[in-house]
Amino acid sequence: MNIKQLNKSKVPIVCIDNSLEKFVSLPLFQDKVDKANEILRTVGLPKQHTIKKHLR
Numbered sequence: 001m002n003i004k005q006l007n008k009s010k011v012p013i014v015c016i017d018n019s020l021e022k023f024v025s026l027p028l029f030q031d032k033v034d035k036a037n038e039i040l041r042t043v044g045l046p047k048q049h050t051i052k053k054h055l056r
Contacts, residue, residue, distance in 0.1 A: 006013065027033075
């Protein structure tokens, strides 16, 4: 493909960096995850309010 065809294409061009594979098994931000899980366990999820539409 040349540049003009790439510019007209609707498909995004993505280059995957394989050096990031080392982070798959590492627990990143584990302290924040633990804190969020603690809050969810003690407080729970918020109530969801739905708006009822009246049929006419």
